[in-house]
Every structure is written in structure tokens, then in C-alpha cells.
Amino acid sequence: MSMFGIGGSSSPSSGNINSERMEMAMQELDMVTDIFNRIVSTCHNKCINTRYAEGDLNKGESVCIDRCVAKFFEANKKVGERLQSVGANAGAAGGGAFGL
Amino acid sequence: MSMFGIGGSSSPSSGNINSERMEMAMQELDMVTDIFNRIVSTCHNKCINTRYAEGDLNKGESVCIDRCVAKFFEANKKVGERLQSVGANAGAAGGGAFGL
Amino acid sequence: MSMFGIGGSSSPSSGNINSERMEMAMQELDMVTDIFNRIVSTCHNKCINTRYAEGDLNKGESVCIDRCVAKFFEANKKVGERLQSVGANAGAAGGGAFGL
Amino acid sequence: MDFSGFNAAEQTHMARVIEKKQMQDFMRMYSSLVERCFTSCCNDFTSKALSSKEEQCMMNCADKFLKHSERVGARFAEQNAEAMNAMQK
Amino acid sequence: MDFSGFNAAEQTHMARVIEKKQMQDFMRMYSSLVERCFTSCCNDFTSKALSSKEEQCMMNCADKFLKHSERVGARFAEQNAEAMNAMQK
Amino acid sequence: MDFSGFNAAEQTHMARVIEKKQMQDFMRMYSSLVERCFTSCCNDFTSKALSSKEEQCMMNCADKFLKHSERVGARFAEQNAEAMNAMQK
Structure with a gap:
């Protein structure tokens, strides 16, 4: 499987690692980073x-940072x-751009 | 398989997947994205x-977007x-920078 | 081997490649690039x-480039x-941000 | 892109890779949208709460960004198709 | 993030992946710091040597960037914890 | 970088990795060049066609960018060699 080449469920080298779950965790980690x-x-x-x-x-800078982080969140x-309410169909639209 | 060409045609886990071809397709996909x-x-x-x-x-924005995309292409x-006509030797020059 | 957790030293497909060493070389290459x-x-x-x-x-541009590269180095x-003298504990602090 | 020369295993593999990639691209598009809109809309840090004006600006910016991306996507697909046709002549 | 549902092999694997990622992130943070500080501090290219004024600016900028990142990290962790708590209610 | 401590299998592997990476880097350099030059050269969107003035600007910008990259590359290699020598003393 995959972008980062970690085994697949049938890959001999990945042992008992559930790759789907690992992959989702890695995607989440990338997103947070x-x-x-x-x-x-x-x-x-x-x-x-x-x-x-x-x-x-x-x-002034310290206070500004605290507020900036809170506001960004x-x-x-x-x-x-907003994106969930509009159905997040932008992803599909983007993919469509490549004519896949 | 993969991003950095690990695996290869002899990799047991890639079955009958031609990794050279997959890799080129993935590079093309990255480029287009x-x-x-x-x-x-x-x-x-x-x-x-x-x-x-x-x-x-x-x-005004809509018309501008249409023209901007066409012009960018x-x-x-x-x-x-231009790059093909100058032999695209910039890639080699860039690589040379690392003293490899 | 590697950056994205592919195989390990016991991976059948990596033969006699020392993956730790390859990985460090690849990280260094990424850093230099x-x-x-x-x-x-x-x-x-x-x-x-x-x-x-x-x-x-x-x-003027040529001379500026030469000086700019030297100054950047x-x-x-x-x-x-500076970072080494302060213990480079910023990496740890950054990681802590994710609550890992 | 044209994957018609691929065998079944390759097509399946490619489809999965593309699906992963689209998820990543979507996440990156999303965070770049938030960054871009925040940079344009939020300039008052005397409070940590989003003012109603800032919130309205964020919503309009997000809506506009999505419509912009969709429109660019549509034009991009057309231009790509044209370029491919030109190559086959 | 919560990895408590992972088995031992997965936790070990994840720990290695995260360690690698942190190294990469640190390197990227480092080079973005240098780029940002250089852009702000160095504007005189009549000489190739860093002037003492430019050097002082680079040091202050680096120190400030690290403190800024640490502070953002602390607030980020708090906000994340809050968001998780809110989700569990 | 010095790969002389690598065995034959490692050198072969590394050479392939580097080749892939150079291809990726070249593609990224290429698209960043187009983006940078387009941003500088194209500001009139009353027409979708590239004007001759815009085209000339794009060509000059591309030529200059390549020469710039080459010159940075040459200086970078020198500085790197110097830094390595200094480390071995």
C-alpha cells in the first residue's frame, strides 16, 4: 500500500501492524504539524x-501571541x-481538475 | 515501490506491479498537483x-480567474x-551544488 | 528502512543495506536541499x-549574489x-505542543 | 493523465495512491485557506475572541476561496484537455 | 492525539515514525528561522561579511523566534486539550 | 556529502534515491520559476493571451533565474567545501 510504503495488510514485513490505522494516525499527525x-x-x-x-x-508581543493562537483556533x-455544512465537496472538485 | 524507489521490480510485496511505471505516474501526479x-x-x-x-x-473576479489560468498555462x-531549447542543463547544475 | 518507516534492518527486500545509515544520509540530503x-x-x-x-x-546582481550566499552561510x-549553546531544546518544546 | 496502459493491479494500486493523495491535498488546501483568510481578516489582537466582523470576513473568504478553487479547477481541466489534444495531432 | 488503542507493535512503530518526523520538523523549523531572520536582518550587500549589527540582529531574531515558537506551542497544547475535552462532553 | 563509507549496495541505492530526488527538485524548481516569473511579469488580465511584452519578460525572467540558480549553486559548493575543510582541521 501507500504513499509512505508501509506494508499493506498482506505485507510480510509489517507483522501485526494495522496499516490503515497507522496511516490515519500519520495523516492526522501531518495535519496537526x-x-x-x-x-x-x-x-x-x-x-x-x-x-x-x-x-x-x-x-505586548507575548499577549498578542496568546490572543493570536486562540483566535486562530x-x-x-x-x-x-462551514466546510462540513457545504458538504466539503471541494475535495472532489479539486480532484476533478486533474481529469482523473 | 514508492516515493523514493524503494522496493523495485524484484520486491516480493509489489507483485506484478511495474514499479518504474507507477513511480513515473506518481511523479507526474505530484507535478500536476x-x-x-x-x-x-x-x-x-x-x-x-x-x-x-x-x-x-x-x-470581474470570475473573468479574471479564467484569463489568469489561461495565461498561466x-x-x-x-x-x-525555453528550458528544452537551452538543454535543461540547470538540473545538472543544481545537483552539482551539493558536490555529489 | 527509512524516513517513512519502511522495513527495518530485518526487511527482506533491503538486502545488506544499512538502513540507519542510509536514512541519515537521506535526511542530510533533504536538509542541504x-x-x-x-x-x-x-x-x-x-x-x-x-x-x-x-x-x-x-x-551588480552577480556581485550581490556572491555576497548574499557567503553572508547566508x-x-x-x-x-x-547559538542553538547548540542554548541546548536546542526548542525541538522538544515543539514536539510537546502536540501533546504526544 | 492516462492510466489506460496499466494492468488491473496497477490501476487498483494507483487508485489507492490517488485517494490518499487527494486526502492530503484536501487537508493542505484546508489549512492554507485558514491561514490565508486569517491573515486577511484578523488584524485586531486586543481581544482573543473572533469579532462578528472578523467571523463574517472569514466565512466570506472561505466561501470565495472554495468557489475560486473550483473555477480554477474547471479551467485547469479544460486547458489540460486542450494541451493533450494538441499533443496528439 | 490518542494512541492508547494501539497495540505494542503499533506503538513502537508510531514512536519511531514520530521521532523521525520531529527531527525533520526541527530541521525545517531551523532553516525557516535562518531564512526569516536573514530576510529581516541582512540588507546590505556591499560586503560579504556579516556586520556586527547584522549579527546582533540575527541573534536577537533567533532567540525571539525560539521563544515565540515555545509560547505558541504552549498555547497550542492548551487549546488542543480544550478542544478534546469539548468533544468528549 | 561523503558516501565513501558506504558499501556497493548502499552506493547503488543512494545513487537511485539521489536521481529521483534530483528529478523532483528539478520539477519543483521549474514550477517555482514559472510562478515567480508569472507573478512579476503578468499583471494585465484584460486579455487571456500573453502579450509580447509579457512573453519577453517571462523569457528574460526564466533566463535570469537559471543563471541565478547556477551562480548560487557554484558559490554554495565553494562554501560547502570550505566548511568541510574547516571541520577537518
């Missing part, structure tokens, strides 16, 4: 002064709800 | 008003022809 | 005039030394 990295980058752009006169986060949740 | 994502991003930057006063594409084709 | 691509992009932003009135690098080295 991707979102974490985007929050780091986005909130850095929003909150950090790029003059770099000192190496510590000042009070809320925004992420709202968009997720 | 990469270009599609770049067009989505680039044409969004060119055509979509970021005030987001409404959720629908207006007439044409630009992509021209650059491809 | 990633840095090279970032230098190409960053120094392009710093040095190349985007009017594109001609296809050759002019004198020096900056990279300084940051590396």
Missing part, C-alpha cells in the same frame, strides 16, 4: 516586531464547520 | 479582492520550450 | 531586479552555534 507551523508563521507576522532590538518577547473551527 | 496549487494561489493573489465583503465571486508552455 | 532552495529564493529577492529588461545577470553558522 502543518497547522502548528502555519500558526507559528502567521502569528509571528502579526505579533513580532522585526526590528529585533532585543532577544526577549516583550509584554476559533477561526479554524468556524471554517471547519 | 504542484502546478495546480501554484495556479490557485497565484491567481487568487491576482484576482480576488481581499476585503471579503461577500462570499460569491463577482463578475501559456506562460508555463513558453518557459518549458 | 532545503537550505539550498531557501538561499536561491532569498538571494533572488535580495539581488535580482524584477523589471526583467534583459536575461543576463548584470554586474555565515548567518546560518552563527544561528547553529
Whole structure:
């Protein structure tokens, strides 16, 4: 099976590892990492002064980061709800673009 | 099988799957996906008003998207022809950078 | 072997390939490629005039590229030394974010 | 792309690979959408709660992004088909 | 994430995968830090040597980026825990 | 990088991996070039055809990008060699 080549259910080398479940866990891990990295980058752009006169986060930056992360989570949740309500058929539409 | 060519035609688990052919198809699929994502991003930057006063594409945005995609394809084709005419030796040059 | 958990040292298809060592070499290759691509992009932003009135690098651009690459290497080295001196515990902190 | 030269095992394998890839691409599209809309819509960090104005902006941005992607997808498929036809002449 | 439903072999496998991934993520974080700080701090290419001012800026930027990432990580973990609790109610 | 400590099977394997990777890197470089040049050169969407001015700009941009990449590659190799020498002292 798969993108990352981990055995399949019949692969001799994967022993008693349930590959479907592993794969889903890995996809979830990738998703969480991707979102974490985007929050780091986005909130850095929003909150950090790029003059770099000192190496510590000042009070304003610290508070801004806390709010930025909370707001990003809320925004992420709202968009997720929206996509579920419209049936998330965008994935299918995207795939269709390749004429597969 | 896979992304980095592990397995191979003699791999027991790949059965009668021709891995060279699969791999090329997967590379092509990656390439097409990469270009599609770049067009989505680039044409969004060119055509979509970021005030987001409404959720629908207006007439101007819709027409702009159509032209942007067509133009991107044409630009992509021209650059491809150019690279082939100069022998596409940039790939070799890039590889050489790693002193391999 | 590898990055995505394919086989292990007991995998029948990897023969006498030392997978730990291959994996580290592949990680190093990925790292070098990633840095090279970032230098190409960053120094392009710093040095190349985007009017594109001609296809050759002019004198000023060429000199700028040489200095930009040298400076990037020096900056990279300084940051590396800094991270080692603070114990590079940022990796652990990042991982902790996922509650693993 | 044309997979008609593939045998049955290859087609099955390819279909699974593509399905995985579409899931990954969808997740990446989703998080890039959130990042892009958040960057455009949220600029006030005097509060940690999304204001109603910011929420409305996020919803419009998400809707528009999906419609944009769909439209790009449709044009992309047409251009691709044209390019393939041109190659076969 | 919750891996408690995994058997021993799966947990071992997952631990290795996560370890690899963390190494990759750390390397990517590192090079993105260098790129970001270089872009902000280095704008004078009349010399190939890092000036003392540029070096100071790079050090401050690196320190700040690490503290920023740590703080985002802490808030992220809290928000994640909250979201999980909310799901179980 | 130095693969001299590898045995024959490992060297063969590594050579294949590197070849694949170079192909992927080349494709990624190519599409990032097109994206970058398109962003700089194409700003008029009153027509779907590339104007001759836009086409000229794309060609110059592509040529310049390739020369830039080559020059960065040459400097990168030198700096890498220097860094390795310094490590062996």
C-alpha cells in the first residue's frame, strides 16, 4: 500500500501492524504539524516586531501571541464547520481538475 | 515501490506491479498537483479582492480567474520550450551544488 | 528502512543495506536541499531586479549574489552555534505542543 | 493523465495512491485557506475572541476561496484537455 | 492525539515514525528561522561579511523566534486539550 | 556529502534515491520559476493571451533565474567545501 510504503495488510514485513490505522494516525499527525507551523508563521507576522532590538518577547508581543493562537483556533473551527455544512465537496472538485 | 524507489521490480510485496511505471505516474501526479496549487494561489493573489465583503465571486473576479489560468498555462508552455531549447542543463547544475 | 518507516534492518527486500545509515544520509540530503532552495529564493529577492529588461545577470546582481550566499552561510553558522549553546531544546518544546 | 496502459493491479494500486493523495491535498488546501483568510481578516489582537466582523470576513473568504478553487479547477481541466489534444495531432 | 488503542507493535512503530518526523520538523523549523531572520536582518550587500549589527540582529531574531515558537506551542497544547475535552462532553 | 563509507549496495541505492530526488527538485524548481516569473511579469488580465511584452519578460525572467540558480549553486559548493575543510582541521 501507500504513499509512505508501509506494508499493506498482506505485507510480510509489517507483522501485526494495522496499516490503515497507522496511516490515519500519520495523516492526522501531518495535519496537526502543518497547522502548528502555519500558526507559528502567521502569528509571528502579526505579533513580532522585526526590528529585533532585543532577544526577549516583550509584554505586548507575548499577549498578542496568546490572543493570536486562540483566535486562530476559533477561526479554524468556524471554517471547519462551514466546510462540513457545504458538504466539503471541494475535495472532489479539486480532484476533478486533474481529469482523473 | 514508492516515493523514493524503494522496493523495485524484484520486491516480493509489489507483485506484478511495474514499479518504474507507477513511480513515473506518481511523479507526474505530484507535478500536476504542484502546478495546480501554484495556479490557485497565484491567481487568487491576482484576482480576488481581499476585503471579503461577500462570499460569491463577482463578475470581474470570475473573468479574471479564467484569463489568469489561461495565461498561466501559456506562460508555463513558453518557459518549458525555453528550458528544452537551452538543454535543461540547470538540473545538472543544481545537483552539482551539493558536490555529489 | 527509512524516513517513512519502511522495513527495518530485518526487511527482506533491503538486502545488506544499512538502513540507519542510509536514512541519515537521506535526511542530510533533504536538509542541504532545503537550505539550498531557501538561499536561491532569498538571494533572488535580495539581488535580482524584477523589471526583467534583459536575461543576463548584470554586474551588480552577480556581485550581490556572491555576497548574499557567503553572508547566508555565515548567518546560518552563527544561528547553529547559538542553538547548540542554548541546548536546542526548542525541538522538544515543539514536539510537546502536540501533546504526544 | 492516462492510466489506460496499466494492468488491473496497477490501476487498483494507483487508485489507492490517488485517494490518499487527494486526502492530503484536501487537508493542505484546508489549512492554507485558514491561514490565508486569517491573515486577511484578523488584524485586531486586543481581544482573543473572533469579532462578528472578523467571523463574517472569514466565512466570506472561505466561501470565495472554495468557489475560486473550483473555477480554477474547471479551467485547469479544460486547458489540460486542450494541451493533450494538441499533443496528439 | 490518542494512541492508547494501539497495540505494542503499533506503538513502537508510531514512536519511531514520530521521532523521525520531529527531527525533520526541527530541521525545517531551523532553516525557516535562518531564512526569516536573514530576510529581516541582512540588507546590505556591499560586503560579504556579516556586520556586527547584522549579527546582533540575527541573534536577537533567533532567540525571539525560539521563544515565540515555545509560547505558541504552549498555547497550542492548551487549546488542543480544550478542544478534546469539548468533544468528549 | 561523503558516501565513501558506504558499501556497493548502499552506493547503488543512494545513487537511485539521489536521481529521483534530483528529478523532483528539478520539477519543483521549474514550477517555482514559472510562478515567480508569472507573478512579476503578468499583471494585465484584460486579455487571456500573453502579450509580447509579457512573453519577453517571462523569457528574460526564466533566463535570469537559471543563471541565478547556477551562480548560487557554484558559490554554495565553494562554501560547502570550505566548511568541510574547516571541520577537518
